[in-house]
Amino acid sequence: MRANDILLHHPxxxxxxxxxxxxxxxxxxxxxxxIKMTVYRVGDDTPFVQSLIRAAEAGKQVACVIELNARFxxxxxxxxxxxxxxxxxxxxxxxxxxxxxxxTALVVRKEDTGMRCYAHIATGNYHTRTARLYEDVxxxxxxxxxxxxxxxxxxxxxxRSRTPxxxxxxxxxxxxxxxxxxxxxxxxxxxxxxxxxxxxxxxxQLEDVEICELLSRAxxxxxxxxxxxxxxxxxxxxxxxxxxxxxxxxxxxRFLEHSRIFHFAAGSDDPLEGExxxxxxxxMHRNLSERVEAAVPVxxxxxxxxxxxxxxxxxxxxxxxWLMQPDGTYKQLRPESGNGAGSLGTHATLMRLAQSRHxx
Numbered sequence: 001m002r003a004n005d006i007l008l009h010h011p012x013x014x015x016x017x018x019x020x021x022x023x024x025x026x027x028x029x030x031x032x033x034x035i036k037m038t039v040y041r042v043g044d045d046t047p048f049v050q051s052l053i054r055a056a057e058a059g060k061q062v063a064c065v066i067e068l069n070a071r072f073x074x075x076x077x078x079x080x081x082x083x084x085x086x087x088x089x090x091x092x093x094x095x096x097x098x099x100x101x102x103x104t105a106l107v108v109r110k111e112d113t114g115m116r117c118y119a120h121i122a123t124g125n126y127h128t129r130t131a132r133l134y135e136d137v138x139x140x141x142x143x144x145x146x147x148x149x150x151x152x153x154x155x156x157x158x159x160r161s162r163t164p165x166x167x168x169x170x171x172x173x174x175x176x177x178x179x180x181x182x183x184x185x186x187x188x189x190x191x192x193x194x195x196x197x198x199x200x201x202x203x204x205q206l207e208d209v210e211i212c213e214l215l216s217r218a219x220x221x222x223x224x225x226x227x228x229x230x231x232x233x234x235x236x237x238x239x240x241x242x243x244x245x246x247x248x249x250x251x252x253x254r255f256l257e258h259s260r261i262f263h264f265a266a267g268s269d270d271p272l273e274g275e276x277x278x279x280x281x282x283x284m285h286r287n288l289s290e291r292v293e294a295a296v297p298v299x300x301x302x303x304x305x306x307x308x309x310x311x312x313x314x315x316x317x318x319x320x321x322w323l324m325q326p327d328g329t330y331k332q333l334r335p336e337s338g339n340g341a342g343s344l345g346t347h348a349t350l351m352r353l354a355q356s357r358h359x360x
Contacts, residue, residue: 001118006140007303009310010124011255012354015131019105020047022120022140026107027055033115034061036106036154039077040125048126049080053087062089065157067100092158095292098173100157102280102294103138106150117147121169121296123259123278134258135347137278137307139296146296153294172281172293177210179295180283183264183275184214188221190267198265198274200311202228204258206235207284219245228314229324230257238326250330253320254347261307262295272304309353312341319345 008018026032035055056062066081081091094100103122124136149169156164170179191197212235215225225246237246251257260279268274279295281287322330336342341349
């Protein structure tokens with residue numbers, strides 16, 4: 001992590017070797033000073049809480065923000081909060097009136113050069129079982145710009161800061177809605193100025209009225225918009241005069257598509273020169289206005305290429321993809337001949353790419 005940020009794509013990259021190991025080694029590392037995590041869903045017998053318990057018992061400072069209102073997981077989360085409190089961990093239940101849905105972890109380590117922060121920020125939960133079935137992306141980083149923002153986020157969540165400001169992180173309900181509105185409006189301006197413009201967004205659900213209206217305005221201005229929305233989508237594509245330049249597809253197959261990836265052309269013909277963000281939030285009113293969510297820009301060219309590969313595979317899929325029609329119904333595409341994503345589908349293609357990548 002000191003050499004380069006690490007982008008993980010689960011389940012194609014090992015959740016155990018990446019995320020579990022990050023927290024487990026930090027718990028056992030004598031140079032670790034503190035560990036902080038947000039917990040939304042962790043499951044039974046979670047290795048993450050066991051690692052936090054070991055760290056607290058070893059005298060490390062441990063803080064855990066546990067969401068008690070995680071649907072179906074309330075009892076389990078309450079149980080683990082009590083277990084952590086028994087060993088002296090600082091357990092908080094987030095900000096009053098806001099559900100904590102961000103997926104972040106912070107490790108502070110005392111090194112020869114001073115204190116250094118390491119962080120994980122992701123689209124998915126710290127849940128070992130669903131990590132094998134849910135498709136998600138996450139970033140491991142010690143970039144001080146990002147880690148300083150995550151320190152600020154934890155100060156906010158634990159009550160030590162009431163008016164946080166962020167340099168790189170995009171956080172709901174503070175600045176996430178405004179940032180996404182700004183990015184969409186920039187694509188509209190770029191198209192009107194004759195610059196390259198395009199919007200590609202992958203998420204679980206799309207419902208927010210302001211965002212839907214803004215995407216419709218982008219479509220009317222001529223901006224091509226591709227939306228990969230696995231579940232609920234309240235924006236109908238291809239409606240004459242309203243959403244003619246919007247396409248909506250849902251990928252249904254072996255894994256549950258759960259990652260949130262946002263791409264904006266930002267005036268460049270080269271997609272890798274555009275803007276990429278990964279987030280814990282869908283474009284729903286509750287995510288943008290009523291929850292604590294976090295998104296992080298992805299800037300390294302290699303990681304942008306990986307995100308673009310994911311988006312391209314999803315957009316090329318003709319086996320497990322369903323296209324939304326203007327009347328709100330869905331039409332399943334027919335596979336192409338050959339060995340590409342159009343024939344194999346998203347999950348088989350990404351498994352093949354992962355195997356070839358790890359064989360190198």
